Amino acid sequence: MTRREFLVNGFRAGVVLLGTKGVYNTSRYNLGLGRVMLQVPTLPSSFEGFKIGLLSDFHSSVIVSEGLISRSARMCMDEAPDVIALTGDFITGTNKVGGSAKVAMERGARGYIDRCVDALSTLRAPMGIYGVLGNHDFWSGQGAVDAICQSFTERIGVVWLRNKNVRIQRGDKYIYILGVDDYWQNSCSLVEAYRGVDAAAVKILLSHNPDINIEIESSRKRIDVVLSGHTHGGQIVFPFIGAPFLPSTLGQKYISGVVRDGVRQTYITTGVGDNMLPLRYNCPPEVAIITLKSS
Numbered sequence: 001m002t003r004r005e006f007l008v009n010g011f012r013a014g015v016v017l018l019g020t021k022g023v024y025n026t027s028r029y030n031l032g033l034g035r036v037m038l039q040v041p042t043l044p045s046s047f048e049g050f051k052i053g054l055l056s057d058f059h060s061s062v063i064v065s066e067g068l069i070s071r072s073a074r075m076c077m078d079e080a081p082d083v084i085a086l087t088g089d090f091i092t093g094t095n096k097v098g099g100s101a102k103v104a105m106e107r108g109a110r111g112y113i114d115r116c117v118d119a120l121s122t123l124r125a126p127m128g129i130y131g132v133l134g135n136h137d138f139w140s141g142q143g144a145v146d147a148i149c150q151s152f153t154e155r156i157g158v159v160w161l162r163n164k165n166v167r168i169q170r171g172d173k174y175i176y177i178l179g180v181d182d183y184w185q186n187s188c189s190l191v192e193a194y195r196g197v198d199a200a201a202v203k204i205l206l207s208h209n210p211d212i213n214i215e216i217e218s219s220r221k222r223i224d225v226v227l228s229g230h231t232h233g234g235q236i237v238f239p240f241i242g243a244p245f246l247p248s249t250l251g252q253k254y255i256s257g258v259v260r261d262g263v264r265q266t267y268i269t270t271g272v273g274d275n276m277l278p279l280r281y282n283c284p285p286e287v288a289i290i291t292l293k294s295s
Contacts, residue, residue: 028280031068031272033075034288036258038265040224043202043294044173053081053125054288056208056229057271059136060116061092064273068285069119072272075287077122083168084125086158087229088134088182088208090116090148092275109144117151127168131158132179134208134230136275161206163192175202178223183209190215209247210254210268213261226266227290231255233270237282256283 043050053076058069076084091112123129137148152158159166161179168175178193190205190212197203202224205212210228233256234243242252253259259266269288274280 027282027284028274028278029068030284031071031075032284032286033079034269034286036267036288036290037293038225038258038267038290039293039295040202040265041263041294042200042224043292044170044175045294046170046173047175047202047292048294050175050292051079051081051083052204052227052290052292053077053079053084054087054227054229054267054269054290055084055120055272056087056269057089057134057232057273057275058116058119059089059092059271059273059275060112060119061273063278064092066115066119069116069272070122072285072287073120073122076289077124079287079289081125081289082127083177084123084129085177085206085227086120086129086131086152087206087227087269088132089136089229089271089273089275090134090152091140091144092136092273109140110147113144113147113151117155120152121155123156128166129156129158130166130177130179130206131160132162132206132208133160133182135182135184138182138185161193163187163189165193165195165197165203167197174198175204177204177206179206180212183207183212183215188212188215190219190221194221210259210266211248211250213254213264213266214250216264217261223264225290225292226264228254228266228268229271231268231270232275232280233268233283235270235274235277235280235283239282243283 165178176197180193181187204225205223209230237243256268270286272285
């Protein structure tokens with residue numbers, strides 16, 4: 001399915017749902033806390049219980065309020081994570097269906113960026129806040145990308161992992177956090193993100209799109225944990241059928257939650273905001289707290 005088909009069909013599905021008596025609900029406001037335990041056998045003892053706050057897909061826009069984004073930040077901070085991971089789609093500047101990225105910026109994307117930064121300005125983590133960009137951030141143009149990176153660095157101290165990695169150390173032991181540009185972008189480079197890491201060390205990859213697993217498989221690079229968003233968990237999920245429109249080439253495999261590919265584990269959060277329609281069905285938003293254990 002092309003991006004245009006996905007967006008058009010999603011709109012049609014939303015119209016049907018909104019027109020069906022009793023179907024529309026308020027799940028888009030029911031921001032939940034997802035506590036997840038991931039077992040990583042090679043995790044150094046000094047990182048036992050290491051906690052990562054995962055926030056994604058804010059989609060700051062006319063249909064996503066600053067209040068909802070701000071509430072996600074407060075929920076995350078209440079869990080006192082060691083590290084915070086922000087995995088993209090900070091704004092919905094454009095859906096790339098008609099119009100241009102330049103027009104999107106001129107029509108207020110900068111305002112939505114500022115609003116998102118304000119809402120997340122309370123975020124703090126003792127071992128850092130790390131971010132990657134999503135497809136909507138890139139679709140909004142280079143001006144939006146630059147503004148997002150600059151604003152979040154200056155206001156919150158976000159370290160951007162644009163095909164880069166950082167070593168996190170506790171005592172004499174360490175793990176790596178890697179990040180890549182959005183998988184749909186030509187600039188996405190797992191090779192660059194992996195450069196210089198210790199092959200034997202635990203590696204956590206931040207990728208907006210969980211389809212990065214395709215490249216991980218083909219490259220045969222060892223990644224222990226992948227943290228992603230992008231899918232919104234389907235946003236509209238029917239009983240027995242699942243999500244009819246999912247922006248993934250792998251069908252429902254990486255819709256949400258924990259997916260295991262051998263020793264590699266991917267966690268896909270349902271995200272905070274909504275895209276295209278102010279509607280979620282059977283798929284509430286979440287703040288995810290990932291705790292690492294060796295056994």
